[in-house]
Amino acid sequence: DSNQMWGGRFAEGPAAVMREINASIPFDKRMWRQDLRGSQAHIAMLAQQGIVDAGDAASIAHGLEQVAAYYEANGVAEDLTLEDIHMQTEARLADAIGPAAGRLHTARSRNDQVATDFKLWVRDAIDQTLAALTAFQHALLNRAEEHAASVMPGFTHLQSAQPVTLGHHLMAYVEMARRDVSRFADARARMNLSPLGSAALAGTGFPLDRQATAAALGFDGPTRNSLDGVSDRDFAIEYLTCAAQCALHLSRLAEEFVLWASQPFGFVSLSDQWSTGSSIMPQKRNPDAAELVRGHAGRIAGCLVSLMMTMKGLPLAYSKDMQDDKPPVFECHDLLGLCLAAMTGMVESATFRTERMRAVAESGFATATDLADWLVREAGVPFREAHHITGRVVARAEAQGLRLDELPVEDLIAIDSRIDARVFDVLSVDASVASRTSFGGTAPDNVRAAIREAREALS
């Protein structure tokens, strides 16, 4: 108070900023359920081991239920003086049951507490994501079944390459989703060890039963090294890696929807529910949701990079930097949930313009490979030579503005006398896709078999 000009401000300002930079409650309040679950397991074990007497333990367990009910009804206040969800909950517990609340934190540190809470949260997030991936696959499978024989142009270099079926194209995304599922499941299995009981970093002298708390929380067992237990965030990075890969897949499908919904393609019309208009151009039907899925994939990749950068140089064990682990994981989960739900909705409700797809497939000389294959098969021509002959046929058709199957047979014979009228059997797009019967190929029967197999794997 000797300096009326700035003394108060100087003393107060840094403290306020310190509080602000230090507090995680604005975001980690999202883990309140996991925090309470962990505390319930911990207090039950402390009582079991005779570390806290049964009366206090019962009152703590009951108090934690009251705190849960309070949070459920009122939400979690962002009180920066209480710093994080762990201190917030302990303060609430003390309000509810008095000084016995102070016994809950016996043989525990916020370091093993937060690692446990966060693992529980990520595990729940993975379970939700797996459910969303299942719904996404059902949507794809239903539309693939409907369009197992609908011909569309297949592309390489975004140039018409060979005809495929829309069902086959959609099933490619089912394969991606299946790998995503297996990656998430794998990450979940690997992370499923409990850090609780690692204490601050070195373990504790109290006779804990770490197996018991691990089992109570659905873990396969306790982590094997206390330093690693409190400082491992691989599980969160691995979750983000799986999410980033999944988002990349969704982004590719989103990009295809954006392209397909454009007028030059005209392959798909998105439902009203999944389109937006323009405030100035009345004719517009914009695929905003697909564009945002494409955009969000970039942000999700950013979340992964964010946490990798947080962790890359941290000495063991806990450092406060690690508090920054949560915002990117929470953001990723929210974004990925939106992306999966949006793509599922778009796939379910899209109108595929199969006539237009077929017309484009027929117009791009997409059966040229079939002609070359016919020359190899029926006339014994070496493939390289067949490729050359077919190239001349395509040039002729292009010059005359005709499709391959519209060229007069005399023109074909003039190019190579080994060609005869039987070639027309393979020049239609339907004949082309029907012939692709190799395992994993686009023949409609193969597509139907692939759908059956995928449905069985899902159930």
Ligand code: ARG
């Ligand atoms: N809010 C902290 C976090 O999210 C909890 C752990 C704090 N531990 C500590 N020793 N300061 O990481």
